[in-house]
Amino acid sequence: MASCQVKGDLMMTHEEHMADYYRRLESSHLGPLWDSLQTIMTKQPKPRAIPYLWDWKSVYDFVMESGQLVTPERGGERRVVFFRNPGLENLEPWGWGSLTHTLYAGIQLLLPGEKAPSHRHNQNAIRFIVQGSGAYTVVEGERVYMEEGDFLITPSGLWHDHVHEGDEPMLWLDCLDIPLVYELGVTFFENHPEFNQPVTLPDNYSTERFVGAGLRPIQDRNNRYAPQAIYKFKETRRALDRLSNLSPDPFDGYAVEYVNPTTGAAAGHTIGAMMQKLPPRFHTDAHRHVHGAIYHVFKGEGSSVINGVQFNWKQGDTFVIPNWAWHEHINTGHDDAYLFSTNDLPVMEALHLDKSEAYPEQHQAVVGTFKDDRITTS
Ligand code: GTQ
Numbered sequence: 001m002a003s004c005q006v007k008g009d010l011m012m013t014h015e016e017h018m019a020d021y022y023r024r025l026e027s028s029h030l031g032p033l034w035d036s037l038q039t040i041m042t043k044q045p046k047p048r049a050i051p052y053l054w055d056w057k058s059v060y061d062f063v064m065e066s067g068q069l070v071t072p073e074r075g076g077e078r079r080v081v082f083f084r085n086p087g088l089e090n091l092e093p094w095g096w097g098s099l100t101h102t103l104y105a106g107i108q109l110l111l112p113g114e115k116a117p118s119h120r121h122n123q124n125a126i127r128f129i130v131q132g133s134g135a136y137t138v139v140e141g142e143r144v145y146m147e148e149g150d151f152l153i154t155p156s157g158l159w160h161d162h163v164h165e166g167d168e169p170m171l172w173l174d175c176l177d178i179p180l181v182y183e184l185g186v187t188f189f190e191n192h193p194e195f196n197q198p199v200t201l202p203d204n205y206s207t208e209r210f211v212g213a214g215l216r217p218i219q220d221r222n223n224r225y226a227p228q229a230i231y232k233f234k235e236t237r238r239a240l241d242r243l244s245n246l247s248p249d250p251f252d253g254y255a256v257e258y259v260n261p262t263t264g265a266a267a268g269h270t271i272g273a274m275m276q277k278l279p280p281r282f283h284t285d286a287h288r289h290v291h292g293a294i295y296h297v298f299k300g301e302g303s304s305v306i307n308g309v310q311f312n313w314k315q316g317d318t319f320v321i322p323n324w325a326w327h328e329h330i331n332t333g334h335d336d337a338y339l340f341s342t343n344d345l346p347v348m349e350a351l352h353l354d355k356s357e358a359y360p361e362q363h364q365a366v367v368g369t370f371k372d373d374r375i376t377t378s
Pocket of ligand 1: 080174
């Protein structure tokens with residue numbers, strides 16, 4: 001073979017041979033590792049996702065405008081405006097809706113009287129109710145009523161549809177592992193034969209079964225899914241109030257994770273989620289971890305310093321902390337701040353990639369501020 005490749009080219013210089021070799025290698029869909037190793041195997045994570053923040057006012061206006069333009073009944077399945085990380089949006093085709101490398105997120109709107117059709121897919125979904133009440137989602141035969149601050153899961157493979165019986169717009173944050181499943185090349189999606197699936201279980205059945213106190217209904221012993229469909233804000237706040245009498249976590253303040261009550265694993269399976277409470281003037285220590293995180297400000301105002309850049313936030317804003325980015329949070333308001341967030345820590349843990357470290361000093365030096373969609377250096 002070797003003699004065949006250089007046959008007739010005995011006069012080629014080394015450089016010419018190299019260039020010719022690279023051309024032939026490329027057209028044979030092969031690659032030289034000695035040229036790419038440092039690019040692919042970087043010393044530290046180099047996520048293409050970047051830190052970014054979306055102001056609630058502009059997202060809300062776009063979402064409400066979509067209410068005049070499209071309906072979930074016809075065509076589109078779900079009326080959602082999703083976030084596109086500027087560092088990922090040009091990565092066709094899956095970069096269209098990635099906020100982190102594994103997670104998609106958007107704001108869904110359901111208007112009074114509307115219904116969104118029943119479907120199932122192998123992506124996991126979680127929802128966090130931002131505004132409104134009176135709508136329910138049906139997950140595998142169970143009707144679950146949603147109110148502000150509630151956290152819900154729609155595990156992979158379960159039928160789900162949404163119905164609004166109330167009289168004010170309902171808005172919630174959806175987070176799904178769409179980019180992860182897409183990149184794994186295993187996406188499945190199916191429509192239910194009926195517009196809405198039949199309700200076969202008592203309302204809020206899964207929550208009624210979980211009284212806490214370390215007790216597990218016997219039929220959930222080998223449940224493939226996290227069995228609790230909804231986590232009410234009333235309970236989340238109660239847990240955080242009780243935690244507030246104890247010492248805070250230096251990096252997250254007073255924080256609880258939404259977990260499967262039968263196993264302690266993330267309720268969202270591949271999607272981790274937590275609610276953290278920061279009292280006024282609370283300033284967390286800076287750290288970084290390999291998992292990416294999406295933050296939604298449920299209440300309060302403050303700022304987060306991400307890789308030295310200050311992002312100021314207030315209620316409704318969404319911001320993203322990419323993999324391995326230094327970050328710390330500060331409550332600059334007069335009331336408790338509640339930060340809801342989702343992350344891909346469960347994926348990192350399952351793959352044994354999880355890793356974190358504290359910033360050498362307590363806080364970062366602020367070298368810039370994010371304002372009007374760009375960073376101004378100071
Ligand atoms: O509510 O079922 O934001 O299937 C994206 C895909 C929401 C949903 C999204 C979905 C849903």
